Amino acid sequence: MRNILLVIQREYLVRVKKKSFLIMTILGPLLFVAFYAAVIWIAVGSVDLKTVQVVDESNLFKNEFKDTESLKFSYLSSPIDSAKRQFEKSGANALVYIPGDVIKQPKNVKIYAAKNVSMELKSGIEDVIEKQIEEIKLSEAGITHKILEDSRVNVKSETISLSEEGEKTSSSGAATVIGGICAFLIYMSVFIYGTQVMRGITEEKTNRIVEVIISSVKPYQLMMGKIIGVALVGLTQFVLWIFLTVSLTSVATTVLSDKMPKSQQAMVDDVEKQMPGGMAKSGMPGGNVQNPVSEVLGAVNSLNIPLILGCFLFYYLGGYLLYSALFGAVGAAVDNDADTQQFMLPITLPIIFSFVFAQFVLRDPDGSLAFWTSIIPFTSPIIMMVRIPFGVPVWELVLSMVLLVLGFMGTIWLAARIYRVGILMYGKKVSYKELAKWIFYK
Amino acid sequence: MNIIEVQNVTKEYANHRALDDVSIDIPKGCIFGLLGPNGAGKTSLIRIINQITGPDSGQILFDGKPLNASHISRIGYLPEERGLYKKMKVGEQLLYLAQLKGLSKNEAMDKLKIWFVKFDIKTWWDKTVSDLSKGMQQKVQFVSTVLHEPDLIILDEPFSGFDPINANLIRDEILELKQKGSTVIFSTHRMETVEELCDNIALIHKAKKVLDGPKRLIKEQFKTNTFFVEYRGNLVVNESRYELEPLKELENGFRRTNIHLPAGISPNQLLADMINQVEIRSFGENIPSMSDIFMRAVNEVPEA
Numbered sequence: 001m002r003n004i005l006l007v008i009q010r011e012y013l014v015r016v017k018k019k020s021f022l023i024m025t026i027l028g029p030l031l032f033v034a035f036y037a038a039v040i041w042i043a044v045g046s047v048d049l050k051t052v053q054v055v056d057e058s059n060l061f062k063n064e065f066k067d068t069e070s071l072k073f074s075y076l077s078s079p080i081d082s083a084k085r086q087f088e089k090s091g092a093n094a095l096v097y098i099p100g101d102v103i104k105q106p107k108n109v110k111i112y113a114a115k116n117v118s119m120e121l122k123s124g125i126e127d128v129i130e131k132q133i134e135e136i137k138l139s140e141a142g143i144t145h146k147i148l149e150d151s152r153v154n155v156k157s158e159t160i161s162l163s164e165e166g167e168k169t170s171s172s173g174a175a176t177v178i179g180g181i182c183a184f185l186i187y188m189s190v191f192i193y194g195t196q197v198m199r200g201i202t203e204e205k206t207n208r209i210v211e212v213i214i215s216s217v218k219p220y221q222l223m224m225g226k227i228i229g230v231a232l233v234g235l236t237q238f239v240l241w242i243f244l245t246v247s248l249t250s251v252a253t254t255v256l257s258d259k260m261p262k263s264q265q266a267m268v269d270d271v272e273k274q275m276p277g278g279m280a281k282s283g284m285p286g287g288n289v290q291n292p293v294s295e296v297l298g299a300v301n302s303l304n305i306p307l308i309l310g311c312f313l314f315y316y317l318g319g320y321l322l323y324s325a326l327f328g329a330v331g332a333a334v335d336n337d338a339d340t341q342q343f344m345l346p347i348t349l350p351i352i353f354s355f356v357f358a359q360f361v362l363r364d365p366d367g368s369l370a371f372w373t374s375i376i377p378f379t380s381p382i383i384m385m386v387r388i389p390f391g392v393p394v395w396e397l398v399l400s401m402v403l404l405v406l407g408f409m410g411t412i413w414l415a416a417r418i419y420r421v422g423i424l425m426y427g428k429k430v431s432y433k434e435l436a437k438w439i440f441y442k
Numbered sequence: 443m444n445i446i447e448v449q450n451v452t453k454e455y456a457n458h459r460a461l462d463d464v465s466i467d468i469p470k471g472c473i474f475g476l477l478g479p480n481g482a483g484k485t486s487l488i489r490i491i492n493q494i495t496g497p498d499s500g501q502i503l504f505d506g507k508p509l510n511a512s513h514i515s516r517i518g519y520l521p522e523e524r525g526l527y528k529k530m531k532v533g534e535q536l537l538y539l540a541q542l543k544g545l546s547k548n549e550a551m552d553k554l555k556i557w558f559v560k561f562d563i564k565t566w567w568d569k570t571v572s573d574l575s576k577g578m579q580q581k582v583q584f585v586s587t588v589l590h591e592p593d594l595i596i597l598d599e600p601f602s603g604f605d606p607i608n609a610n611l612i613r614d615e616i617l618e619l620k621q622k623g624s625t626v627i628f629s630t631h632r633m634e635t636v637e638e639l640c641d642n643i644a645l646i647h648k649a650k651k652v653l654d655g656p657k658r659l660i661k662e663q664f665k666t667n668t669f670f671v672e673y674r675g676n677l678v679v680n681e682s683r684y685e686l687e688p689l690k691e692l693e694n695g696f697r698r699t700n701i702h703l704p705a706g707i708s709p710n711q712l713l714a715d716m717i718n719q720v721e722i723r724s725f726g727e728n729i730p731s732m733s734d735i736f737m738r739a740v741n742e743v744p745e746a
Contacts (some may be wrong), residue, residue, distance in 0.1 A: 003542060010538050014530060208525025212586070215492040215519040216542035424494070437456070 003217040007225025008232070011200070015233045025237055029244035037252045050093040050121065055080045057100040060136060065128050071121065084112060096125055103133055175389035176362050182312050182385035183358045186319050190351055190381075193234045193320055194327040198340060200226055201331030201423070210423045219420035223332075224412070227324050231317065238316075311388050314401060319381025321408040323351065329415035332422030333430045333438075350378035358386045365390040375400050377407025414439065444503075445470045445594050445625045446491060451500035453486050460486035462649040463500070468627060468642070473620050475640035475657075476629040477732075479740055482646045484629045485522070488596055491627075492519050505593070515544030518587040522598035522629075524580055526571045533567035536586050543590040550589065557585045561611070577608055584612060588619065595619060597628040601635060613639065633733040643732070645739050652739050657732075664735045668728040669709060672698045675720035683707065684715075696723055 015021060051072045054065060057080070065073040076083050080097050087095050095112040102109060109129060111117050201223075204210040213222055330343040354373065361370040365387045374384040374392070380400045384392070421438040428434065446468040453461040460483045468474050478484045489495050491502060493509055504513045527535055533554070540550035558564050561581060571579060580603050588595060600616070601609045616626050616639060630636065636643060636657075643660060645653035653660055674696050679686050685702040692698055703712060709727070716722060730738075 006538070006541050014527075204527075206525075207528055208521065208523040209527055210525075211494070211521040211523065212519065212525070212539065212583075213542065214494050215517070215521075216514055216539070424489075 004221045004225045004228070007217065007222055008229040011226050011229025012232050015196070015230065016236060021233070021237065025240045026244070028241050029248050033245065033248040033252050051091070052094045052096060052121070052125070053083065053087070053090065053092045054096045054098070055083045056096075056098045058098055058102045060102070061098060061129065061132055065125070071124065087112060088114065094121060098129065102129070103136065106130075106133060178308065178389045179362060179386035180358070182308070182315075182388075183355065183382045186312075186316055186381050186385060187351060187355050189234055189238075189316060190319050190323045191348070193230050194324045196233075197226055197230050197324045198327040198331035199337060200230070201328055201419070202334060202337055202340065205332070205423055205426070206336055214423065219423060220416045223328055223416055223419045227321065227328060227412075230324065231320055234320065235317075308388055311397070312385060315381040315385050315404070318377075318401075318404040318408055322377060322381075322404065322411050323347065325408065325411040325415035329418040329422070329435075332415075332419040333425075333435060334422075335426055339430075351382070354379035354382035358382055361386050371396065375403060377404045380404055443470045443506075444468055445505055446627075447503040448487065448491075449501050449503065451487070451490065451497040451502065453483075453490065453495070453497050459649050461490075461497070461646075464646065464649070464651045465500075466644045466651060466654055468625065470625055471620065471623055472625060472641040473616065473639050474625065474627045475636045475643040475732075476627055476646070477631075477636065477643055477653075477736060478629075478646035483649045484646055485598065487646070488519075488598060488627075488629065491594075491596065492517060515590060516593045518543075518590065518592035518595040520584060520587040520595075520597045520600060522602070524583050524603070526579060526583055526586075528570070528572040530571060531567070532569050532571060532574070532582055535571065536582065536589065539586040540589045543592075545590050553589050553591075554585070557589065561585065576603060577605060580604060581608065581611075584615070588615070591622075591624075593624055595624055595626045597626065599630055600628055601630065601632055633731065633736060636732045645736065647740050653735070660735065661729055664730040664738065666702065666728065666730070667705075668700050668702045669712060670698060670700050670724070670726055670728055671716065671722060672696050672724035673716065673720040673722045677716065677720050680715070684712065700728060 049072055051074065052065070054061065054073055054075050055078070056062060056075065062075060067073055074092070078086070083095055083097075093113060094117055097110040097112065099105065099108045106129070109126075111122060111125060204213070210222075217225075326347045330340050330347065333343070334340050357369065357373050357379065361367075361373065361383055364370060370383065370387055373379040374387050374396065380403065384397070384400050388397075417439045418435055422430075444467045446466075448464055448466040448468075451461050451464050452459070462483075464483070464487065476484050476487070486495070490497050491504075491509070493511070493514065502509045504516075530538075536554055537547060537550050540554070541547060545553070558567065563578075563581065566574065566578070566582070571582070574582065584600075587597070597616075600612055604612060613635070616628070619626055628635075628639075640657050642656050643653065644651060644655075672692065674694070677686070677699075683704070684707075685704075687700040687702075690698045701712060703709070709725075713722075713725065
C-alpha cells in the first residue's frame with residue numbers, strides 16, 4: 001500500500017512540476033478569457049458614432065428614433081430623391097426611407113448606405129418602426145398605452161421534460177451545449193492523460209529503470225500508481241482551469257464593462273447574474289443577441305447543476321480509468337513510442353465512435369441508440385454525459401455507472417496481466433496473439 | 443549459514459526452459475560469482491531471487507525462510523541493463539528509490555549524504571540525470587543499490603561501462619560491503635574479477651548448474667597436474683615419464699613449456715631431473731584460471 005502511494009506521489013509531482021503543466025494551466029483560461037473578451041469587444045464595436053438620416057414620408061416617426069451612444073438620428077424634410085443625392089456629401093452613415101404607406105406596406109422601408117449596414121443598426125431601426133406601428137395600430141383599435149403596460153407580464157416557466165414545444169426548445173439548447181462540452185472534455189482528457197500514462201510506461205522500459213523499480217514494488221503497484229498519479233494531475237489541471245477561468249472572466253467583465261454602451265451593459269449584467277460559477281466556462285458571449293442569451297442561461301440554471309457536475313466527475317474518472325489501463329497495456333507491450341501506433345487505433349476507435357454518436361444522441365436523447373451507447377462502458381462516459389442534461393431515468397444511470405465500474409476493473413485487470421510480462425520483454429514484435437498468451441502466463 | 447538456498451528451481455518461458463532443477467547454496471558474507479554463457483539462465487535466477495518472477499517449481503530460501511515481500515528491503519539489485527529516470531533530479535530520484543526499498547525519507551537523506559561525500563558527488567544532487575555522463579549515471583545507480591544497507595547485494599555485470607578508475611572504486615566498495623557483513627552476488631563474464639574477488643562460484647550452462655562451490659576447491663578439481671618451466675638450454679625428455687607441450691621461444695634464448703606429470707611423480711622429481719640439463723628461470727604449478735575452467739566446463743556439457 002505504501003508503495004502505491006510512493007509511486008503516485010512521484011508520478012504526480014514529476015508531472016505537476018513540469019513547465020509544460022504550468023503553461024497549459026495558465027494558457028487555457030487565458031485563451032478562453034481572451035476569446036470571451038474579444039467577442040464582447042467586437043460586439044460592442046469601436047464606439048464610433050454613426051449618423052443616420054431619416055426621410056419619413058408618413059410623418060409618424062418624428063422623434064421616435066432615439067439617439068443612443070453610438071447612433072445619432074437626424075430628420076430630413078427633403079424628399080427622398082434629393083436626400084439620396086445629397087447622401088454622400090452629407091457624411092452620414094445611413095439613410096432611412098419610410099414610405100408614406102408604411103402601415104399598410106411595412107416591407108417597403110429602405111435603408112441606404114455606402115457600405116453594408118450593420119445588423120445592429122438594421123435591427124435597431126426595424127425594432128423602432130415595428131413598435132411604433134404596433135402602437136399606432138393598437139391605439140387605432142382603441143387600446144391605450146396604459147392598457148398595454150398592464151398587459152405585460154413577465155413569464156418565467158420551469159422547464160420540465162414533459163413541457164410544451166416552446167419550453168423544451170430553449171432548455172434543449174442549453175442541454176445540448178452542456179452535453180457537448182462535457183463530452184468534448186472527457187474525450188480530450190482520455191486522450192491527453194491516457195497517452196501520458198502510456199508514454200510514461202514506455203519510457204520506463206526504454207531507459208531500463210523498470211527492472212530496478214520492479215525489484216522493489218509489484219508490477220501492479222507500479223501500474224496503478226502511475227494511472228492514479230496521472231488522474232490526479234488531470235484533476236488538478238481541471239480544477240485550476242475552472243478556478244482561473246472564473247476569476248479571470250469576472251475580472252475581464254468588470255474591466256470591459258465601462259467600455260460598453262448602457263444597453264449592452266445591462267444585458268451583460270443580466271448574463272452575469274444568471275451565470276453560476278461553474279457555467280462561466282460555457283462562455284456565452286455578450287453578442288448582439290439580447291434576450292435569447294439570458295433566456296438560455298436561465299434555462300441552464302434550471303438544469304440540475306449538482307447532478308451534472310457529480311456525474312461529470314464520475315464519468316471523467318471512470319472513462320479515464322477504463323482507457324488509461326488499455327493505454328498502459330500498450331505502453332508495456334512495445335519497446336518504444338513509435339510502435340504504439342499500431343495499437344492506438346483499436347483502442348481509440350470506441351472513443352471516436354462515441355464522439356460521432358454523440359451528435360445523433362443529441363437529437364434523440366431517449367432513443368435506443370442513446371440507450372445502448374450510454375450503457376456500454378466503452379462509450380458511456382461520453383454518451384451518458386450528453387444525455388444527462390436532458391434527464392435520464394435513475395435506473396439507467398445506475399446501470400451505466402455500475403457497468404462502467406466493472407468495465408474499468410476489467411480493463412485494469414487485463415492491463416495488469418499484460419503489463420507484468422511486457423515490461424521485461426524486449427525485442428519481440430508483439431501481435432494480438434502474443435498479448436493473449438501473456439494474459440495467461442503465470 | 444546460507445543467505446540464499448536455491449532448491450530445485452525450474453523456470454520455463456513459452457518454448458524455452460531457462461532453469462532446469464537448479465540448486466545452489468550461497469553462504470552468508472561471501473562474494474559469490476554467478477557465471478555462465480549468455481542465455482544460460484543467470485538473469486532468470488536473479489529475477490526469481492528478486493521476486494520479479496516466480497519459479498515454476500522449487501523454492502528459494504532467504505536466510506532460512508521462503509522468499510517473501512519482507513525480504514525486498516534486504517536485497518539490493520543492480521541490473522545489467524542500467525537505467526534511471528532521465529528527467530528526474532539525482533537527489534530526488536535516489537530518495538524515491540530508497541523509499542521504495544523501505545527507508546523513511548529522513549533515513550534516506552542521512553545515508554545519501556554519507557554516500558555523496560564518499561563518492562565526492564555533492565554537486566550532483568540537483569542535476570538532472572540526463573545531464574550526467576553514462577559513467578556518472580552508473581555511479582548514481584550503484585549508490586541506489588546499496589543505500590539501504592541490504593544483507594544481500596546482487597550485481598549483474600557491475601563493471602561493464604566503468605572506466606578503470608571507477609571500476610576500482612566499485613571493486614573497493616564490494617570488498618567493503620563484504621567486510622561489513624553483506625553478501626554480494628555478482629554475475630559477470632570478466633573472469634579476472636572473479637579470480638580476484640570471488641570466494642564461491644557457481645556456473646550455469648543451458649539451464650543446468652554445472653559447477654558450484656568454493657573457488658579454491660573448484661580450482662583443485664580442475665587441476666591438471668601440469669607445471670610450467672622457463673629454461674635455457676635443451677631439455678631431453680624421458681617420453682615415458684613426462685609429457686612435454688610444444689616449446690615457446692622467449693627472449694634471451696629462454697623457452698617456456700608446460701609439463702604434465704603423471705600420477706606418482708612429484709614436482710621435486712621433475713625439478714631434479716631438469717636441474718642437471720638446463721638453466722631454470724621459473725617454475726610453478728599451472729593452477730587453472732577461471733577462464734580456463736569456464737571454457738572447459740561449458741564445453742564438457744553434452745548437447746541436450
